[in-house]
Amino acid sequence: MAAPFDTPELGNVDERRIPALKPGAMAESKPYVAAAAHQEPLGFPGVLEDGWEAKAIGHMGELLSKYRSLQVFMDICVKCGACTDKCHYFLGTADPKNMPVARQDLFRSVYRRYFTPMGKIAPSLVGARDLTKDVLDEWYNYFHQCSQCRRCSVFCPYGIDTAEISMAARDIMDRIGQGQKYCNEIIGKVHKIGNNLGLPAPALLDTLEGLEEDIEADTGVAVKLPVDVQGAEVLLVTPSADFFAEPHILGLIGYAKVFHAAGVSWTLSTKASEAGNFGMFIGNYEQMRKISLRIREAAQELGVKRIIFGECGHAWRVAYSFLNTLAGPWDFLDPRYPVPQHILEFTNDLISRKGIKLDKSGNDGMVLTVHDSCNVARGARMGDKPGGQFTIPRAVIQASVPKFVDMHPDTICEKTFCCGGGGGLLTDELIELRVKGSAPRMEALKDVVEREGVTHMAAMCAICKAQFTKILPYFGHDREMVVSVHQLVSNAIVLGDND
């Protein structure tokens, strides 16, 4: 159980306060270890068994030979410390092992011991360590205090990305029977039921029907939420949180209204009723591939021409950056459109072509800012120009609301902070980490609330939305302060022009 803790005090965003080190501050923070029931369906050993050390080192060697990122990043860090004040978890907890380089060194120290001449000859000189149970426990706790947000990699002079190392560490731990319950249980549900929430097809159909009734009652327009429609133009793949959580579901209504207003036929799929791909969080290529192939199968079975992803940060990274690799080639889809597309690319295109009409008065009284989701910002793109992932969401928001302001430049776009709950950490037992890790974002938010009268913060990721809904009250805000980008579109869109 999570012990009581203090919500961090927020400073002035301009001062960029760096905390004094508190060694061991988060040494006890860890998510629940996966039980055999969560491990074995993924092909991982149920528990830590004798001989795990050799198995771990063997798998480390395999990963080093399969991932250039890992091999190069292990060797080239000069310990310059440019990353030390960049991680939101360090800034929020002051635990020195949450400094990216120190987190990497938990892994690097073992690499050096077993894979480098210097580490074999003079371990203490180069900080090399044997892989013991204590080291493994430290790995487990601190590699589950990294949200794989890549902020450190922006500032590293060699682009060392701690996310790559966290993924490798988690993969090694899975293979020796020390997996994380939250991620592995969810991956099991995707394979068994089709989505992370374990929402079976009949329940999904029921939910969507109810939503259609709500929309019609609300707008007087029969906006549909089609499922498994053969021959639809577009397959929409969206995080399953969009089917029931708030503010996610308001975003889903927004997508439906956009498709309706644009007159584009679309469908959801019960088979691919999940955009998220937790295979990335656990650093497992095979899992990531298997989860991605569901989308390919659904697209082929339904005979769609395009695939569009809903608002989800890490899902968009896997979709944009990896889907072509994992589940391509997409030669059976319409070559005039990128595969996949983001719903924000689709909506923005319609707005700029005047294919839909927006009336900002639908969001009267709201002053918006936007939280750039980490994996969208630094792990993907939108549109055809670098940085489209920043300009396109802003263009859509600005077209929908009367007033928009950005947060402090050190906290947006490529320098954005993680919400504090990404990378497989959105689980209740990590609430202290999640609250503390969100402090840098909350600090920047507080600044625009006080200076500019910001009332709402838009997010474009299911995890960000869930995380903020949970942690905003800790900082004295209303949980409904976080909104979906397409919720704003939904409020502003003028329906019925196509009739």
Next chain:
Amino acid sequence: MTGKGVVVSILFAIIFYAAALILVVGLGVKIAQYARTPAPLKIPTTPAPLTKGGVAFRLAREAVVFESLFKGNKPLWIFAILFHFGLAVVLIRHGRYIQGEIGPLVALVQPLAIPAGLAMLVGLLCLLGRRLVIERIRYITGPSDILMLALLLGITVTGMFMTKHIHTDVVMVKAFFTGLLSFQLRPLPDDPLLMAHLLLVAALMIVFPFSKLLHAPGLFFSPTRNQTDTPREHRHLCDWAARLEGKGN
């Protein structure tokens, strides 16, 4: 040449041949390893360039002006620039010890010798100072990090002393090194400062492929910096990933 002089010259010749061999083979092995290891996924830190030319420009900015470091930490950027630019000038200037005729580049930087040496010295002292003073940097600093700075400081200080105060016989030094290049043994000046300088340099060459100095070649292999941002346009598939598809699972 005296008997002692012959022994010393032979010793240094062996040391430098060995150091050069370890440096070249060691670096060759590491570079081959980096080049051979597949990058299965597109992971550039975005926003990233869309073209190969754009990537070359991004890498050039990282290698020459340390773009990311500039974003990350301004004081550290200044120290790093001081040291590396100083080192670059000094290295070029050392070309005079291995070239028969002094080349135009070497001649160009000749007047910068003292300022460049000073820049290295100041840069290294600042880099060392922050490792001792700043709490976060002290935490991540290990013995090898301090030793590396000490080694570079040793090389810089002995080198500068010979340039400014206790001049060594540079004509003989040049004869020795051009001799090594054509496999002829010529005498080294009998000068303890020079020998200290050369021993430290040989140590640096030997340790290069086994240490964090690999950041120099490694930068160019860093997938977050050297990949184009074109995953939707071009299917990126490495060999081991392609084999998974062959299995039909």
